[in-house]
Amino acid sequence: MRSPLLSPRWLGLHLAALLVALVCTAGAYWQGNRAFEPDRDVITNPVEDLADAVPVTDLGEPGTYLHPNLTANTAVRARGRFDADAQLLVPQRMDGTEGYAVVAPLVTEEGVALAVNRGWSAEGTEPPPSPEGEVTVTGWLQPPQDSSEGFVPMGESEAGTAERIAPSVLVGEWDYRLYAAYLTLPGSDPAAGGLTPMPPPEPPTEFSINWRSLSYSVQWAMFGASGVAFWIILMRRELAEARARNTGGASEESERDPDQPAGAGS
Incomplete structure (x- = not known):
């Protein structure tokens, strides 16, 4: 059975999570460089x-x-x-x-x-x-x-x-x-x-450190880490729900009378 994480909706979420991680990494790197620029030597x-x-x-x-x-x-x-x-x-x-x-x-x-x-x-x-x-x-x-x-x-x-x-x-x-x-x-x-x-x-x-840029760098890193953590939580929840649905369907199938046609009344 195909993984629910490969559905079109989830492929879009994967792409969004990747973009968030890339943007936050670039932002943290840029602000980190600004905080320690060579021209800040005094x-x-x-x-x-x-x-x-x-x-x-x-x-x-x-x-x-x-x-x-x-x-x-x-x-x-x-x-x-x-x-x-x-x-x-x-x-x-x-x-x-x-x-x-x-x-x-x-x-x-x-x-x-x-x-x-x-x-x-x-x-x-x-x-x-x-x-x-x-x-x-x-x-x-x-x-x-x-x-x-x-x-x-x-x-x-x-x-x-x-x-x-x-x-x-x-x-x-x-x-x-x-x-x-x-x-x-x-x-x-x-x-x-x-x-x-x-x-x-x-x-x-x-x-001399530019503390404002350094704080921005930390904020970008925190945003990126939060986005990745949220993405992982959503994937775990989706997989757990998929397992629950599969387990529930299997239980109903096992409780059904094997001699009784599917859809027959009691």
Whole structure:
């Protein structure tokens, strides 16, 4: 016997349920994408103008934690003397080319050092020495580099090099108290010495969710789930009624006297 769910009426209901599911899925997907669109990235700390630089001493004490909002593109200035003998090369790629960031400690009058990234030098070239005498440098404060930045050369590290620009690494190379960040100089700073300037990283961003679109996405999903659930309930009810009709007909047939002609009176 043909299933009651294959009747013309039910074929129309199946098609309607499929359309409802497709429309609700498309609506949920569309609103979900709108809720997490890339243009909803919000710059939390843009690169500051060096004209607005503040003394590094205003941002915190040496060795103490500095909030990421402070150690990301904040324009600062510092005064001191470079320890030219302590200058280090840190492996760093620039536009796909291997080379080194030239890093030297700027020692303030308090005896505290700030790691200064003077610029980039291609591999195989001799970087210029650090300037002598007391200088004032102005640049962008940066958080310590992690192991994902730069590149790690093969083999053992050479003398005069460091793995990355991070106080946790540099403290083993320099006998100074260090600030928990480093300074990146622009190419125009005299202390850069003609090195290729290394631009500060992209400004940090926070992700902003469009809650209205997200709520619409959830509503579309709920409508679709409700439509599918209603469709399933209707099918179960139709099948149950069909079974009941078939069972009732079979019972009446079994109770009828087999010797009595169909339709005969009692």
